[in-house]
Amino acid sequence: MKDIDPVKALDDKVERLKKDVKSLGIRIDNAQTDAAQQKLSTTNQFRDTNRKITRTGDRVTELAESVHRLERLLVALNRKVRASETQKADFDTWPEVPDSLVATILAGQEAYARKTFTQQEAKNTRKAIAEYDRAALAAIDAADALTTLPAHAEALWRKKYREWRTITGRHRPELPDDDTHARDTAAKAAGNEAVARVRQTIRDRIEDAVARDLLFPAWFENMLGPAAPPGKADDWLHTATDVVLYRLLHGITSPADALGPAPKEQGHRRDLHDRLVVECADYRKP
Amino acid sequence: MAAEPFARLADRQHALRTALRALRAAGPGSPDFPALLAATDKEVEAVLQARRDVEAARLTVPNRATAAGTSVAALVVAVGWFDAWSLLSLVLAVATAAAVLVDPTGRTHWEPRARTAAISAALLAVLLTPLLNGWAALITAAGIAWWARRTLG
Known part of the structure; x- marks a missing residue:
């Protein structure tokens, strides 16, 4: 039935629209609630996943530690097993290297460490020595004059005293020895x-x-690990030889510490010690 | 009393001669040379000190007398030729004279004669003050500089 009154018709329409708006509002509210719920559950899931990842990380660390422990255990076991069955290598006694040979090597190292005079340096030193000797004799003459001067001749006293003072603060240079150089x-x-x-x-x-x-x-x-690293056998052998030679030359007998404590004074031995420590650390890397 | 410093100087010179003979006999190349050189150096210092004592004994009285004369002359000039600008020279000269009166010879090797030079310069400055006024202080200053150079150098 069609409504003839336009006002009534309009009222009806407004009423319908109101209902529509209300239902829309309800729907939007519902949608919002849904979205919030969804967000919450996603966050929870995210947190769960994070927690799981952290737990897995801890587990991996634990595993790595236990693998390391196992590795060391394996090395120790390996040694024990082999020790019971295999022969041991002896790198500590060297009857074929007599003490005289060690002394020769040490003497050579000392000779390298000693400062050597070049020809020019030797010449300069000799010249300086001659100059010193001449100055010393002149100073002695001047001091000799002091023994006879009368007290009032002050200018002469000052002059001779100054001449004497030229020698007292100086040192005679060491004479370069040709024999030492040849030796x-x-x-x-x-x-x-x-x-x-x-x-x-x-x-x-x-x-x-x-x-x-x-x-x-x-x-x-x-010091050198259980075996030569693959592809580096020659270098490894070289370093191993150096380590054994170092122990032999410097009388290191520690059963666990290959090189002993680092030498305090600078020099060839200290350099070698530091080099070997660095090289061996390379060979021990996994 | 007066002969004592002379006798000591002679003794010291004799000791130095002995030390020098040993030093010369050893020669610069000998391993004992540094030790002998140090011993001889001590003897040289002792001789120098003995000579200073002789000089001190000789110059104590003249230096004191000159210092006293300088003080008196400064007083006379201050009164007779009074001038404010001249007072600078007079005060400096009197200060020098006071220092020399207290210790006429000093302690270092060349100081007795350096003090003689300083106090003579001060006396000269005082005597010239009527002519040069304050500028005479420069003469005293030169004397003091000479003294310082001999003492410190």
Whole structure:
């Protein structure tokens, strides 16, 4: 039935629109509630996942630690198993390297450490010595004059005293010794030769130990690892020879510490010690 | 009393001669040379000190007398030729004279004669003050500079 009164019709329409708006409002509210709920659950899920990841991380760390422990246990077990069955390599006693050979090497190293005079330096030093001697004799003459001067001749006293003072603060340079130079050259040559021989001996024994799969001493494994790293066998052998030679030359006998404490004074031994520590750390890296 | 410093100087010179003979005999290349040189250096210092004592004994009285004369002359000039500008020279000269009166010879090797020079310069400055007024202070200052150079140098 069609409503004839336009006002009534309009009222109806307004009423309908009001209802529509109300239902829309309700729908929007519902949608908002849904969205909030969804967001909450996503956040919860996110937190859960995070917690899981953290737990997994902790677990991985624990696993890594236990793997490390296992690794060390394995090395120790390996040693024990091999110790019971295999022969041990001996890198501590060297009957084929007599004390005289060690002394020759040390003398060579000392000769290298000593300051050498070049020809020009020797010439300059001799000139300085001659100059000092001349000045010393002149000063002695001046002092001699002081023994006869009368007290009132002050100008002369001052002059002679000044001449005497020229020598008192100076030192006579050390005379360069030709013999020392020649001796040092010989000592260096003999030292180099002895080092080459001893190195060869040591290297042979290490290679033999590797070939026969002997058990290395504890200090050796501590320092150089259980075996040569792949592809670096020659370098490893070189360093190993140096470590053994270092122990031999400097009388290190510690069963665990390959190089002993670092020497305090600077010099060849200190340099070698530092170099070996760095090189060996490289070989121990996984 | 007066002969004592002379005798000591002679003794010291004799001791130095002995030390020098040993030093010369050892020669500069000898390993004992540094020790002998140090011993001889001590002897040289002792001789220098003995000579200073002789000089001090000789110059104590003249230096004191000159210092006293300088003080008196400064007083006379201050009164007779009074001038405010001249007072600078007179005060400086009197200060120098006071220092020399208290210790006429000093302690270092060349100081007795340096003090003689300083006090003579002060006396000269006082005597010239009527002519040069305050500028005479420069003469005293030069004397003091000479004294300082001999003492410190």
